[in-house]
Amino acid sequence: MNVIEIHHLTKSYGKARGIVDVSFDVEEGEIFGFIGPNGAGKSTTIRTLLSLIRPTSGSATIFGKDCVKQAPEIAKEIGYLPSEVFYYDKMKVIDLLKYSASFYGKDCTKRIKELAEYMDLDLKRRIDDLSYGNRKKVGIVQGLLHEPKLIILDEPTGGLDPLMQQKFFELLRQENAKGATILLSSHVLDEVQRLCSRVAIIKEGRIIKLEKMSDLTRDNYKKFSVECDAAADARFAVDGVSNLERKGGTVSFLFKGDVDGMVKRLAEVHVRNLWVEEPTLEEIFMHYYTKEE
């Protein structure tokens, strides 16, 4: 079953680009990664899903309900953590969390305590006295306290130290294990690679790739690194090769295609050393972004 279904979603801001014809689905129980650089349209897509902005055309459903028309209904089961967290300055942390909980019509006191303890957050402090990282923690607790079925995270880890990031990801895994679906937008590809089972890559407002993480990193591409003379580089510039670059004595490239053909090409040069690896998400991402359309 799909938790999120996005159909040809377009949002234009006058002449400036928003998103164009974005379509993808997020299945129940998965952790879905949504990656792209700043300004590619990640936030626009997410804000449309949350009904903070209205689509110019196209539609989206969450839990089978229309995002625009049934937004309040849908929101009951969504936890949202924005990239920049701003809350009512005069409030204490606990007051904000209680206020947040009051929207969901269930008692979240216990959950708030658990989460605050886990994230090491002092509930009694005033929000305007908190550091950026601590505000972020408030955002995390605020987004999870009602045990949502769908968690939407927009660039969530900025401001968290590595220890907290670990704890946070662990928390997300736990929620996921309990059945929550997660949509994680990020440009920190490392965290997406660690968490997500599927990813969509967005570029200039369009989805350019939608694939399982395992397929994306394993089956399609190999990363070759060859220690050889520079004169041989030209031999590798064939179909299926991208991101070809030389650093010192080593030339490296991504290759998609007939591996046998590449091995035969390698046999023609003097290879001093050779690595064939699965590329990281980052390398694939760079591949999609540097490739001419």
Place this chain on the structure above:
Amino acid sequence: MNVFLQELRSQRRSTLIWSLSLAAFGSLYLLLFGAIRNDISAFEDVLKNFPPVAQAALGFVIGTLKTVSGFYAFAFTYIVLCGAIQAANLGVGAIGREIGGSTADFLLTKPRARWSILAQKALAVLVLLVATNVVLLAVTIPVAAAQGPDFDAGLFVLLSATMFFVQVIFASLGLLYGVAAKKVKSVVAVSLPGVFAFYIVGLLGAVVGEDAIRYFTPFKYFDIGYILKNAAYETGFCLVAVAVVVVAVGASFAVFAKKDVQAL
């Protein structure tokens, strides 16, 4: 009702301060009446001998000044002006504070329809304004009554109630501004110039024509001279006031329902 309660809570201190300040100012002025009422009676006799032009130029109607309500009416213009500022603050801030302070993301991703959030906010503003007026009346009526046996409570309330109506109008206009503006960076930087702009429009009467100008500023919908004389409001302007409020609030709901709330 949580949004409603939260709005009440966040504005209760400032509303209390406004209420007490207005009440204190009104009372102080009323207390003065006892001190100079003999002077006024003497002057009333003098005034009667002058042509109507002269009386009108001083802005009051003969026979009203010697009553507490008539005397109060002079200071009341200032009280209404202050009340309008308070109301505009509440109106502009209701939604403007959320969007300006970037808390809109928090509020609008909660399971509440936008109309419900706006309705709760508007209701909270209304309740706060009612509270302000109740405090003002509760303090000024006894003070006014103490100034003499001829105190007409009905007229006094009728006069005082105009502040509430003017406030509701400014709150509605403020609400619409807060909803429609891309981002309200500072509430008072909007409300103060806004209220004073309407106040200045009221002063333009001498240029545009006193009758025509009345339609363009809420400060002139309720003519104090008329109220003192007839113990009633002008039906026509009541309708104008209602129309302004209905249109502004209606437009607020329409605009807010479709509003794009942008990231920072």
Place this chain on the structure above:
Amino acid sequence: MNVFWRELRANRKSLIWWCVGMVLMIYAGMAKYAAYATSGTSIADLMKQMPASLSAALGFAGLDVMKASGFYGMLYLYLLLMVAIHAALLGANILAKEERDHTSEFLMVKPASRSRIVTAKLAAAFVNVTVLNLVSLGLSFAVVEQYAAGENMTDEILLLMGAMFIVQLVFLFLGSAIAAVGKRPRSAASLATTVMLVTYVVSIVVDINKNLGFLRYLTPFKYFAAAPVLDRMGYEPVFVVLSALIIVASVVVTYLAYDRRDLKL
């Protein structure tokens, strides 16, 4: 200088609107005077016979509103209130907005000391209030002379506008001091205008109740009220000194507090 120019540009539109407001106010006010003046001398007689206690309670105290200068003096209180709002808002916002709009980090890590930034901002604000004052001055000359009926008012207008300028500076720097000291940048403007409005109300209270005259030291609106200024054709030294003290103290507080301030994200 870049901060200075940037602030001038940022406030340009709002300044134009304030100037329009002042222009309308002066024009409308003096048009009203024309209506009074044509009603003849009967009002003048009436005013003369009004008991002092009553004329004070009605806010006419000490001004001969039948003369163009007297009427202008009455109008002046409104002008004063408007420019005070402008100055207080400007002073508070020009400092508070960086933190409010989350641009303080951007600005403060630039190779310019905080005091240099404050100087640039205050200078820009100073230019703004000066422009508003000069526009009011110019228009006052143009409009008031029209109605003056031979009464030469150049000195009166210069005196009143000079006083207005001092009041503008008082509220401008009070505003900036409040913004520099205040903990929450989002409420700086509202705090500054609250202070300003309270002093305004105090000035009305002083008007209507002579027993509270000692309160006039607390409200800049009374430092250079039209009646006494026009009466003696000059300022009372004590209030000039008091204004200067407030301005200097506010400026010093602004610099010191802003320099030590923990900037909010």
